[in-house]
Amino acid sequence: METKLSTIKRIMAASLVATTFVGCGKETVDNTPASEDSITLDWYINYSWFNTGWGSSVVSRAITENTGVNINFITPQGNEEEKLNALIESGSLPDLITLGWWEPQVNEMIQKDMVHAINQLADEYDPYFYQVCDKQAVSWYTQSDGNIYGYPCSSVTPQDVESNDNIGSNQTFLVRKDIYEAIGSPDMTTIVGFERAVRKAKQMFPEVDGKPLIPIGAHLFDDSGNVSFDQYLQNFLAVPYEKDGKLYDRNTDPEYIEWLKMFRQLNEEGYLATDIFIDQRIQMEEKLAEGRYFCMLYQYTDMAAQQKLLYSRDPNSIYIAVDGPKNKNGDDPVLPTNTVSGWTVTMISKNCKNPDRAIQFMDYLISEEGQKLVYLGVEGITYEMVDGKPVIKPEVLSLLNSDRVTYDKIYGADDAYWMLQDNVMQLKWRPENTSPTTQLEEWTYDYASYTGQYDVILPADTEDAYVDSQIKALWAQTLQELLISESEEEFDEILERYKEERNALGYEQLQEKRYQYVAKAKEKLGID
Structure with a gap:
């Protein structure tokens, strides 16, 4: 019996034949990989935390077989930006590169002609x-x-959000379940309620398994x-993105500033641990796993992996999503879904010696069978499959x-x-x-917005x-200074x-230019 994979390969070959007849001038290429014609592609993932291997797991072996x-x-051992910049500067980009769509190196690699146009490889x-x-992502x-030089993962369109009631956001306000319930499951949507809950949690639970609680x-x-x-x-405060036909200055919104002042006060009282200012991801993951x-x-x-470890040890020690900070009107939070930009983009380097196999590999992974x-x-x-459902x-x-970790390996x-x-x-394949x-995920469904x-x-x-x-770097420095300032006057x-230095850098003019991009994006997406 012909398998679905065989059918796909036959269609792929047929498509190439058809392309010849419509005047592309390309020889028909049989892109069905022969078993003895296996290759290895180097794939750079621009995240130091990514440590999933290839070859031992059921899925990776199946992909290779198909x-x-x-x-x-290949992953960076230290600073991601430094590693990627070094690869670009040395001209030694691996075959495939995956990085955040927002990273400046995306445009840099395109402008320096270092990556293939995916559509040209497809042609x-x-x-x-x-x-x-x-089609909309393309x-x-x-x-x-x-x-098109990069293909996204996790791309979501406005139409997807409108037509599905189970597309959520990954942004949540989390509390440790047992501690939250022990202090009375308080309302933490207001500044007063938030402060009281944090103080009470620290007073009742100064330590977790012999280590200081991080409030x-x-x-x-x-x-x-x-x-x-x-x-x-x-x-969470539903601070708008724009007002009166202009981009809104979210960083100086009055209600947002009130909440920052609350965090400043909590820091003055010792409730913002030094850890949160200096920890990197690996330290944060360790502390999450300890609850x-x-x-x-x-x-x-x-924190999904750490949540599962907590659950395996004690289901009451997990984190749960609850209503978090709200504005004074009590408006629902506006929590972003993924967007048409997705999360990362994957590009094919011009260093790749097998661009034909690279595009075929990419096409298999984005196909229904690959997904x-x-x-x-x-x-x-x-x-x-039980009654037609996985x-x-x-x-x-x-x-x-x-x-x-073990699941991924096996x-x-x-x-x-x-x-x-x-x-x-x-x-459509999602099991119960x-x-x-x-x-955590389902809590966000009602608040997810494009x-x-x-x-x-x-x-x-x-x-x-x-x-x-420059303005982002100024804000990064300012935010820390605001949180650790010694008084409200400071x-x-x-x-x-911050406002003065930002304006001197050209903030107002930049906002106007940024809004031009927003207007174009709205037009492209069909958003009013």
């Missing part, structure tokens, strides 16, 4: 791309020269700020919910290889969710991009100095 491609992952080697790609990423957790501080204390807090934070504005997807494999795994090994095998689900499904994942496509992170029109990336190596980076002085 495509003839092995993968050698030459594999027109199947046009059957399996997300349109969004098409450059002014008519080419308030946060993402790491970087060269543009701290998303927990700026973007996420602003989103040492009481509350935090945090991406739940970034089903990456998400569910291999039928009969990781899941069974059901994860009990022993597989148990391992997934208790030890993600099975490698559930988007362990997330670099080209299509979360919207995967919704019983994970320790289920409540805000991708405001994601503006200025062209690299331009004056605007330079000014933008806080106000720091904030005023």
Whole structure:
């Protein structure tokens, strides 16, 4: 019996034949990989935390069997930006590169002609791309020269958000369940309620398993700020992105400033631990796995593995999502979904000696068959079909919910290889969710909103991009200074100095230019 994979390969070959007849002038190429013609592609992932291997898991072996491609992952050991810049400067980019869509190196690699146009590779080697790609994502990423150089993962359109009631946000306000319930499950939506809850948690639980409780957790501080204390807090307070046809200055919104002053006060009283200002991701993950934070504005997807470890030890020690900071009107939070930009983009380097195999490999992964494999795994090994629906095998689900690292090594499904994942496509195979992170995700459904029109990336190596980076660096420094200021008067002085220095850098002019990009994005997305 012909398998679905065989059918796909036959269609791919047929597509190439058809291309010849419509005048592309290309020889027909049989892109079905022969078993003896396996290759290895080097794939750079621009995240130091990524440590999933290739070759031992069920999914990676199945992908290699189906495509003839092995993968050698390369990740930075230290600073991601320094590693990627070194690869670019030395001209030694690996075959595939995955990085955040917002990173300036994306435009840099395009402008320096270091990456292939994916559509041109598709035209030459594999027109199947046009059957399996997300048309709106391709349109969004098409450059002014008519080419697309990077393909996104986790791309979501405004239409996807409107037509699905189970697309959420990864931004949550989390509290440790047992501590929160022990202090009476307080209302933490107001400044007064938040302060009281934090103080009470620290007083009743000064230690967790012999180690100091960290009352308030946060993402790491970087060269543009701290998303927990700026973007996420602003989103929970429903601070608008624009007002009266102009971009709104979210960083100086009065209610947002009131909440920052509350955090300043808590720091003065010793409730903002030094840890949150200096810890990097690995230290944060260790402390999450120990359940040492009481509350935090945090991406739940970034602590899923630690949540499962906590659950395996004590289900009451996990984190739960609850109503967090709100504005004085009590408005619901506006929590961004993924956008049409997605999370990362994957590019094919011009150093790649097998660009034909690279585009075929990419096309397989973004196809329905590839997505089903990456998400569910291999039928009969990781899941069974019951009444037409996939059901994860009990022993597989148990391992997934208790030890993600071992699960990835053995099975490698559930988007362990997330670099080209299509979360919207995967919704149709989604089994009934019983994970320790289920409540965290489902809590966001009612508040998820599309805000991708405001994601503006200025062209690299331009004056605007330079000014933008200077203003972000100024905010990063200012935010820390505000939180650790010794008095409210000092806080106000720091904030005023920030406004003055920002304006001197050209903030108002930059905002006007950024809004031009927003207007174009709205038009492109069909948003009023």
